[in-house]
Structures are given as structure tokens and as C-alpha cells.
Amino acid sequence: MFNWIVRHSLHNRLLVLAVAALLLIYGALSATRMPVDVFPALDKPVVTVMTEAGGMAPEEVEQRVSYPLETALNGMPGVTRVRSSSGVGLSVVYAEFDWGTDVYRNRQLVAERLALVREQMPAGVNPTMGPVSSIMGEVMLLALPLDASAGAAVTPMQAREYADFVLRPRLLSVPGVAQVIPIGGERRQLRVEPDGTRMAAAGVSLSQIESALQGFAANAGGGFVDLGGR
Structure with missing residues (x-):
């Protein structure tokens, strides 16, 4: 069979060249329309859950946060x-x-x-899902130094406010950045x-103070009047 193909190909060289040219053109057109990228994502669908637990050591984070989430x-x-x-x-x-x-169903x-495991988390700890991204991506950690080289020393509160309101929006505007935490x-x-003695003298209860604090710094439109919560 192989000898027959070689013999007839040598006797019909023009036909072989024409078929080869057609196959070359068809292959080039198919390559431009293929839905598969040159470097496809080779990882399974993954959902990332990130949780910030301020003030906890790695051992505490593992026992009180990571283990309940894994379970x-x-x-x-x-x-x-x-x-x-x-x-x-x-x-x-x-x-x-x-x-x-489907990653969105996942x-x-x-x-x-x-929603069920949040009740088992410590106070103030709220697990959140990360963005839809490939696990083949890179996680970069950035640190803000608290030194006095440029003048007055920077406090941890000032560094956190700079990271929340200045650095994070700028990093999210960079193409390819999925999330900044x-x-x-x-x-x-x-x-x-509260001062219990003065509260008792003025007839003020803790529930009244709590109600007053809940409406602190609230925004409302012009002409808004609060009448018993209405």
C-alpha cells in the first residue's frame, strides 16, 4: 500500500502539490478560528475563600478559621x-x-x-470569596513601611487608611489585577x-445611647425629618 501511494504520487506531482496547497490553506484558516489558546488554563475550576482575622497567629487562624471552612x-x-x-x-x-x-454554579x-459557617467564625471575622481567576495567577504581597525617613513617623492607622483609600483603588485600575485585599x-x-453614675442622674439608659449611636453620622436628603423611625 505504501509503495502504491509513493508510486502514484511521483506520477501525479501536480495533483499532490495542489492537494498539499489546499491543505495548507485550510490549516491556516482553521488555526485562526480555533477557540483554544496557545497557553490554555490547565487547572480545574477553583473557588478561593479569603478571610482576614486580625490579631491572630497562624496557629489560631488554622484552628478557628481555616479548619471550619475546610470542613x-x-x-x-x-x-x-x-x-x-x-x-x-x-x-x-x-x-x-x-x-x-460551571464556575458560577460552584x-x-x-x-x-x-452563609452557614459564618456563625462558627470568631467575632469580626467574615469569610469572602475571591474573584473569578485562574489558580495559575500570581499572588503578590506588598508591605507599607512605617518609618520616619520622610519626616514624621507614620502610624499603623494612617498606613491602613492609605492602603484602603489610595493604594487599593490604584492597584485595581491596573489591567490584570483581580483583587486587592x-x-x-x-x-x-x-x-x-458610658458613665453609669451620670447616666443614672440624667435618667439615660444604655438602650438610648445605643439608639443614638446607630444614627450617628447618617446621611439624609434635604428636608428629611425623622418621626419615630418614619
Whole structure:
């Protein structure tokens, strides 16, 4: 059979060249229309859950945050592997799903499990899902130094406010950046310390102070009048 093909190809050289040219043109057109990229994503659909736990050591983050999240995500349909990484004040949990599953359906399943596991989290700890991105991407950690080289020393609160309101919006505007999560530092708070003696003398209760603080710094349109919560 091979000898027959070689013999007839030598006797019909023009026909062989014409067929080869047609196949070359067809291959070039097919290559330009192929839906597969040169470097396809070779990883399974993954949903990332990131949790900030300020003030906790890696051991505490692992026991109180990462382990409950792994336990909750392990029993979901389609999950093949759950792994985590616990650091100082930060927990990252990766839930890998089967090939071909819809990533948005997977995120919906994870959101349902997070709604149940939030009750087991420590106070002030709220796990959130990361953006839809490939696990083959790179995670970059940036640190803001607190030195006095440029003049007055920078406090941890000033560094956190700069990261939240200046650095984070600028990094999110860079093409290819999926998400920016500031961690560490100090958040600005207003603390109220009631004086029980003066409150008793003025006839003010803790519930009244709490109600007054809930409406503190609230924005309202012009001509707005508050009448008993209406």
C-alpha cells in the first residue's frame, strides 16, 4: 500500500502539490478560528475563600478559621480537593471542582456554605470569596513601611487608611489585577465609654445611647425629618 501511494504520487506531482496547497490553506484558516489558546488554563475550576482575622497567629487562624471552612466545603457536590494556607491574620482556602463544572454554579454552592459557617467564625471575622481567576495567577504581597525617613513617623492607622483609600483603588485600575485585599494596621474607631453614675442622674439608659449611636453620622436628603423611625 505504501509503495502504491509513493508510486502514484511521483506520477501525479501536480495533483499532490495542489492537494498539499489546499491543505495548507485550510490549516491556516482553521488555526485562526480555533477557540483554544496557545497557553490554555490547565487547572480545574477553583473557588478561593479569603478571610482576614486580625490579631491572630497562624496557629489560631488554622484552628478557628481555616479548619471550619475546610470542613464546610469538603462535602459539596463536585468538590475534588480542598486545601488552605494560614498566615498571620489571613486564611486562604481553595476549593477545587471537577473538570467541566460551571464556575458560577460552584461559587453559588460555596456562597450557601459560607452563609452557614459564618456563625462558627470568631467575632469580626467574615469569610469572602475571591474573584473569578485562574489558580495559575500570581499572588503578590506588598508591605507599607512605617518609618520616619520622610519626616514624621507614620502610624499603623494612617498606613491602613492609605492602603484602603489610595493604594487599593490604584492597584485595581491596573489591567490584570483581580483583587486587592489590605490586611493589618489599625482601623479608625470611635469609642464611647458610658458613665453609669451620670447616666443614672440624667435618667439615660444604655438602650438610648445605643439608639443614638446607630444614627450617628447618617446621611439624609434635604428636608428629611425623622418621626419615630418614619
